[in-house]
Amino acid sequence: MLISTAFDSGNIEVLSADRPDNIRLNIRKDHQSDFYQWFHFKLLSTAEIEHTLIIENASGSAYPKGWEGYQTFASYDRDTWFRVPTSFDGSKVTIQFTPEQESVFFAYFIPYSWERHLDLVQWAQQSSWVEQKVLGTTLDGREMNLLVIGEPAEHKRSIWITARQHPGETMAEWFVEGMLEALLNEDEPVSRQLLEQCVFYVVPNMNPDGSVRGHLRTNAAGVNLNREWKTPTIEKSPEVFHVLNMMDEVGVDMYLDIHGDENIPYNFIAGAEGIPSYDDRHAQLEASFRAAYLQATAEFQTTYGYDKDEPGKANLTVASNAVAERFRCLAFTVEMPFKDNDDLPEPYQQWSDVRSQQFGRDTLRAILAVAPRLR
Structure with a gap:
């Protein structure tokens, strides 16, 4: 399993990624600032297996109420984006998704490079x-x-x-x-x-x-x-x-x-x-x-x-x-x-x-x- 942000507008920190059903993440703060909420990363893993990705520091983000009712964007080709099931328990954001292909991109909103x-x-x-x-x-x-x-x-x-x-x-x-x-x-x-x-x-x-x-x-x-x-x-x-x-x-x-x-x-x-x-x-x-x-x-x-x-x-x-x-x-x-x-x-x-x-x-x-x- 690989999670990458080595591209334009990439943002996520990996805390642990040992199992598909328990991927723990943090969003990186803006440089020299306490603001954070934007994320954008690539997941390379095994297709047709449910993945659970948990953003641990969601409650401390710039707009925690923004997570209420929010659904993450995902894309296989970085051109067509769709929403995937996302929930917020007041502390953590959880993304649950079964990828149809081995790699998929996730983002807070559709990126504009x-x-x-x-x-x-x-x-x-x-x-x-x-x-x-x-x-x-x-x-x-x-x-x-x-x-x-x-x-x-x-x-x-x-x-x-x-x-x-x-x-x-x-x-x-x-x-x-x-x-x-x-x-x-x-x-x-x-x-x-x-x-x-x-x-x-x-x-x-x-x-x-x-x-x-x-x-x-x-x-x-x-x-x-x-x-x-x-x-x-x-x-x-x-x-x-x-x-x-x-x-x-x-x-x-x-x-x-x-x-x-x-x-x-x-x-x-x-x-x-x-x-x-x-x-x-x-x-x-x-x-x-x-x-x-x-x-x-x-x-x-x-x-x-x-x-x-x-x-x-x-x-x-x-x-x-x-x-x-x-x-x-x-x-x-x-x-x-x-x-x-x-x-x-x-x-x-x-x-x-x-x-x-x-x-x-x-x-x-x-x-x-x-x-x-x-x-």
């Missing part, structure tokens, strides 16, 4: 609408890719999309992939209308180092990038530093920061109600976008989500709050589930890469609905 990321930005670059920029490098020396989509002009709105500030939230980059496929489709009327009015600035992966290292929430320095937007530094958070510099250069009329939520089994957005400059115009724009999102896709809802900040009490280190205040613009955090959308449950894959991609495509319709009113 750095190689796929590089393929995505090179594919997008083939469009005449796209310019690829490198804003700078990360602490591990990886590039910070920005896709500029559309021809900048004075009358056009600047729409910013960032994803995977928290690297374990891989659904965010699947969302961006789906959104880009629709936005760069010359036969898609919504995209043509959008690019007549807007220029899109898309950062598909805000945290390349954490992604490759198999982190849940932090970069190579153990820093949560979504708490760095007030005063980012080259030393700790170059990813935010470079993106914010570019935002200052071109401006922001609308900003969506794409995430995944471990606990809440719904798609939802968090606005900027608590920022100091929040006013009636901002409130009306937020209401318009929520209404447009509800019209754009049945996957979205407004009943469940985070509590709203009290007036003037927003955390301005958080990206959507910081950008909304800095640029007096419409800004949201978009959250997708790790489990399923309980409004539209799907037992085989639950929330997945495919549904994340479609959610990204559908989001363009909501953006189009509010674009004329962003200035």
Whole structure:
């Protein structure tokens, strides 16, 4: 029996693997951080025998309630993923699975590799609408890719999309992939209308180092990038530093920061109600976008989500709050589930890469609905 994590985003520690029915594991913490929940590993063993894999340190993870009702992803070919029986007793997570083949991969959510990321930005670059920029490098020396989509002009709105500030939230980059496929489709009327009015600035992966290292929430320095937007530094958070510099250069009329939520089994957005400059115009724009999102896709809802900040009490280190205040613009955090959308449950894959991609495509319709009113 072999358990391996020697690949992009691999994360697990083997405590014991002497018997298929008693494999004991721990999830490795993010580097220089106490955050952990993301796992991704390969099991090579005997087919057609039931295996019991126990994650011993599940209760100490970043979001222990996230394990309630959660089902692990598995794949034989690393392309098609499916859920496997998983339980949580309040202390340990237990995965029970009888593999049909000798090797199988397991992951907290469907991985989005750095190689796929590089393929995505090179594919997008083939469009005449796209310019690829490198804003700078990360602490591990990886590039910070920005896709500029559309021809900048004075009358056009600047729409910013960032994803995977928290690297374990891989659904965010699947969302961006789906959104880009629709936005760069010359036969898609919504995209043509959008690019007549807007220029899109898309950062598909805000945290390349954490992604490759198999982190849940932090970069190579153990820093949560979504708490760095007030005063980012080259030393700790170059990813935010470079993106914010570019935002200052071109401006922001609308900003969506794409995430995944471990606990809440719904798609939802968090606005900027608590920022100091929040006013009636901002409130009306937020209401318009929520209404447009509800019209754009049945996957979205407004009943469940985070509590709203009290007036003037927003955390301005958080990206959507910081950008909304800095640029007096419409800004949201978009959250997708790790489990399923309980409004539209799907037992085989639950929330997945495919549904994340479609959610990204559908989001363009909501953006189009509010674009004329962003200035």
